[in-house]
Amino acid sequence: MNKSVAIITARGGSKRIPRKNIKDFLGKPIIAYSIAAALEADCFAEVMVSTDDQEIAGIARSLGAQVPFMRSAENSNDFVGTTEVIREVVLEYRKAGKSFDSLCCIYPTAPFITAAKLRKGMSLLEETGADCVLPIVAFSYPIQRSLKVEKGRAVMFWPENYAKRSQDLMPAYHDCGQFYCLMTASLLEQMKLFAEHTIPIVVPESEVQDIDNEEDWKIAEMKYRIVSGL
Numbered sequence: 001m002n003k004s005v006a007i008i009t010a011r012g013g014s015k016r017i018p019r020k021n022i023k024d025f026l027g028k029p030i031i032a033y034s035i036a037a038a039l040e041a042d043c044f045a046e047v048m049v050s051t052d053d054q055e056i057a058g059i060a061r062s063l064g065a066q067v068p069f070m071r072s073a074e075n076s077n078d079f080v081g082t083t084e085v086i087r088e089v090v091l092e093y094r095k096a097g098k099s100f101d102s103l104c105c106i107y108p109t110a111p112f113i114t115a116a117k118l119r120k121g122m123s124l125l126e127e128t129g130a131d132c133v134l135p136i137v138a139f140s141y142p143i144q145r146s147l148k149v150e151k152g153r154a155v156m157f158w159p160e161n162y163a164k165r166s167q168d169l170m171p172a173y174h175d176c177g178q179f180y181c182l183m184t185a186s187l188l189e190q191m192k193l194f195a196e197h198t199i200p201i202v203v204p205e206s207e208v209q210d211i212d213n214e215e216d217w218k219i220a221e222m223k224y225r226i227v228s229g230l
Contacts, residue, residue, distance in 0.1 A: 003045050003099075003100050003101050003102075004043060004044050004045060004101065004102045004103060004104065004122060005044055005045060005046045005047075005048060005089075005093070005100040005103050005104075006038040006041075006044040006046070006047040006048065006103070006106055006118075007048055007049075007050055007085075007086055007089050007103055007104065007105050007106065008031065008034050008035060008038065008047070008048070008049045008050070008060070008065065008106045008107075008108050009049075009050050009051075009082060009085050009086075009105060009106075009107060009108065010022075010031055010049055010050065010051045010053075010056050010060070010108040011051055011052050011053065011056075011071065011076050012051060012052055012053025012055070012056055012076075013052075013053075013076065013077075015078070016212055016213055017211070017212075017213065017214065020109060020211070021051075021056055021108040021109060022055065022056055022059050023217075025111055025217075025220070025221065025224075026111075026221055026224060026225070026230065029063075030108065030109050030111060031049070031056070031059065031060065031063070031108040031109075032059075032063050033110070033111035033113065034106045034107065034108050034109075034110055034111075034113055035047065035049070035060065035063045035064060035065045036063070036064075037106075037113045037114055037115050037117075037118055038065075038104070038106055038115075038118060039064050039065075040115035041115040041118040041119050041122070042115070042119075043118065043119055043122045043123075045100065046066055046098075046100075047064070047065050047066065048065060048066045048067065048068060048089070049065045049066070049067050049108075050071050050085055050086075050088070050089050051067065051070065051071055052070055052071040052072075052073065052076035054070075057070065068092075068093075068096070069092050071085065071088065072088060075088050082105060082180075082193060083187065083191045083192065083193060084191075086103065086105050086182075086187060087187070087188060087191070090103070090184060090187070099184075100184055101183070101184060101185075102122065102125055102126070102181065102182065102183050102184055103181075103182050103184055103187070104118060104121065104122060104179055104180065104181045104182070105179060105180045105182065105193070106118075106178070106179045107177060107178060107179065109211045110176075110177065110178040110179065111224055112178065112203075112207040112208060112209070112223075112224065112227065113178050113179055117135065117178075117179075117201065117203075118179065118181075120201060121133045121134070121135070121179065121181040121201060124181070124199055125181040125182070125183065125199075128199055129197070130183075130195075130197045130198060130199040131182065131183055131186035131187075131190065131195030131196055131197045131198060132180055132181065132182050132183075132186070132193065132194065132195040132197070132198040132199070133180075133198070133199045133200075133201065134175060134176070134178075134179065134180045134181070134193070134194075134198065134199075134200065134201070135175075135176040135178050135179065135200070135201045135202075135203045135208075136173040136174060136175060136176060136200045136201070136202055137173060137174060137176050137202070137203050137204070137205055137208045138171050138172070138173050138202070138205070139171075139172045139173065139174060140205060141166075142161075142166050142169040142172070143172045144158055144161040144164070144169045144170075144172075145158070145161050145162070145164075145166075145169070146158075173200065173202070175194075176203055176208045177208075177210055178203075178208070180193045182195070183195075206223060206226065206227055207223075207227060209223055
């Protein structure tokens with residue numbers, strides 16, 4: 001496999017869930033799950049954490065990840081996207097004389113990531129010649145029959161689908177928000193996670209949970225207990 005780096009993005013300034021990236025998740029800082037999966041995957045030359053926070057950096061190092069440099073203030077605010085953060089990491093490594101053909105951006109609040117999924121993603125990236133490989137999950141209800149609220153009334157986005165059966169509508173998917181396996185050159189050229197040639201890995205809904213608030217956190221813990229048999 002080409003030389004690859006795992007980049008776990010974990011800034012310190014979470015607003016909706018304070019200290020989200022190191023908050024306790026069933027007995028461990030939630031970032032521990034991402035670090036453990038990346039290390040166990042054994043397909044990365046380096047597993048690093050990009051952070052602007054010294055406490056997060058210390059915890060990451062204690063869990064076996066590397067923090068070779070701190071994230072810049074410029075790329076640590078609420079409005080900077082993931083692509084800019086990854087770009088900074090790649091360029092900082094290059095300054096130190098290190099380069100990677102491919103990379104895997106891993107989010108720190110994704111406890112359902114496994115070493116097997118990461119290995120599969122990186123293998124597909126190499127075997128298919130794709131720019132990106134990412135996990136996706138099906139919407140639980142047909143988006144073609146979704147509703148919007150207008151002037152206090154529930155209205156269909158696409159009324160023409162009212163009488164259509166669910167099984168006759170095309171399945172729709174969304175990003176799991178867990179990890180992105182990327183060719184470094186493609187990322188730097190396109191500056192997109194959803195690059196021109198993106199290959200999906202379909203993941204069951206039981207192994208996906210976006211964590212944006214405390215309710216999401218509780219649901220994620222319940223799902224994890226079921227999936228892991230805790």
